[in-house]
Amino acid sequence: MKIKSILGLSSISIVMLTSCGKKTDEKEMLPHAEAIEVQLSKPMTDSINQTGDLLVNGRMESYKSSNISSRVMGNVSRVLVREGQTVKQGQLLIQIQAADLMSQKSRLEESLTQAKSGYAHAEKNYNRFKALHEQMSATDFELDQAQLQLDAAISSVGQIKQSIVQIQILIGESNVKSPFDGTITAIYTETGSMANPGMPLLMIETSNTLILKVLIPESEIQNINKNQDVSIQLQQNGEMCTGKILHINPSANLSGSQYEMEIKPDAQKVNSFGWKAGMYASAIIKRQTKSLKKQMADHEIIIPKKALIEKGQLYGIYTISDDQKAILRWVRLGKDYGDQIEILSGLKKEESFITEADNRLYNGAPIQVK
Template sequence: MKNIHKSIFGLSLLLFAAGCSHEAEKSTIESPSIAVKVQKASGGENTRYISATGQVEATKSANLSTRMMGYVQDLPVKTGQNVNKGDLLISVSNTDLLAKKGQVEAGVMQAEAAFKNAERDYERFQALFAKKSASQKELDDMTTRYEMAKAGLEVARQMENEVNAQFSYANIRAPFSGVVINTFVKEGDMANPGMPLVSMEAPGKMQIVAMVSESEIKYVREGLAADISLKSLGKTIEGTVSEVSLSAKNTGGQYVVKIDMESDSSVFAGMYANVRIHANRKNNQIENESVWIPEAALVHQGQLTGVYTIGNENAAILRWLRTGRNNGEEVEVLSGLKSDETIIVSAEGRLYNGVTVTF
């Protein structure tokens, strides 16, 4: 009987141990840890980011036009063509100008002949006056005639210069070496004064022309660093604020800010960019601390937006946020998160509140 009790007791211990082992195994299976990548929320007491959108422009560009009316006679270039300084870009019909040039040249020849004749008479009367063979009045009259002939020749030559200058507007040449980016007319079209005919730009250095709101322009100044995000290329390029406009009279309340960017052969004029300007809190007296996190780290549930943070014992904790500006890559956090707090930016499994994570 005693042996039977011992057997029953031993069997009970075995069953209890097996049950505990099963529960431990079940707990392990039900709560696996998830590998994640983390980073700290950016920002801090001395930094604020001002977001803006803009377009890429060449720092050296030109829209060329003519000051005379006429038909487009020749257009030897096309869009995308490389040209050197002084190359002919467009020729406007100058038939009327050629006729005027002939008239002006004839006038110059006539004025030169009159001047030479007056000059000889003036020199002759000077000699006669020295020998007292001519009166003072005769010399004065001849001097006046000489000065008038000289002035007439100068007028004729200035008219010739004016006509020659107009020929430069008939034959438009490249003001610098670069690339033709657009032609606005074709052969046979009528060219009017001031109408853009050809547009070109110099390759190499580019800049971003961005618009900043009136509430933030006071924090922007030359020399501030900026991050330029080009979503079409999937890259971010560093830049520096080079110009800040202090008037929004013709820009609808937005202020123009130009940002020089590092040279990159894959960047072309006209591309859209998101800009994040690094404003200095201490120097510009910015009152509110700005916190930014990657947009990819956000969790959306209905109308709520949150992010997973790291809690006690490496547990994932979902934190609800109030967000602000979006620069295309990062989102500003207005409340719910402090700078330098650790957040989860990606995970190898599905996250939920309380799950253990490794990083």
């Protein structure tokens, strides 16, 4: 029995030694991973230039447009224009019934006649008491009372005259006229409808002057100037013309970190092409050469976007360890500068990072700097 046990243990030991020997041999036979050649860089400290063309899309709109409304309430008696019609400044567009206003004016005019009669009587009475007062035949109180009656009559006449002027203005507002030369693009009412103060009746737009409205991202706004020349291409058929930046909104509060910009195209080209409001077009804007260094604060760390590694919602970069291994480091991003981006945390200014590699990198990969 003892001999069998010893033989059994010997067999197990031989098997274990053989197995260990095989693993050692296999480990020694594994080839060493070849080093991946990479290029290193450090966060930007010198000035760089952002140049090239920026392409943004937008829509053609009328340079001037207005919703025309009424200041008076009443039934629409006549609509004198139709959609698409060209109109001149001051042209009558819509008439609103003003019978109530005319009636009010008549009553005020009657009141004015009575007030003027009262004023004449008060003036005559005052002059009589003034003469008597000078002859010591009227008291100071009687003269003061005559003066008060005269002042009240003068005030009454003035108030009624002012009311008549206001009524006349409202009667004039019942005739809705065009505020400028343009084209009727929409009519919101019809004969017999009720017009209320502030309610739009129609829309008018300038027909011969268009602008292209586009949105510029925050990262590009520093590279664009007012009055800068741009190229405009209509998306429908590729027609092109030149234009000039007319206005850049200084605030992006209402447009999600994008700045609204207006571009005025060449009017002669627009008219010859027959471009219309509502058409979509692209603006090709040449970036103005600017030093990004001027936009940066002293504490900012800027790297090229091409160095970033994106995994889901995480961003990282590859750095190099002391033993020449690639180390993936997660970073937090900041301001966007076009092809450059700010690093808020995860990298120091003096640290190097990998910008290019000849093969696919992975965490711990051996690397060799070119």
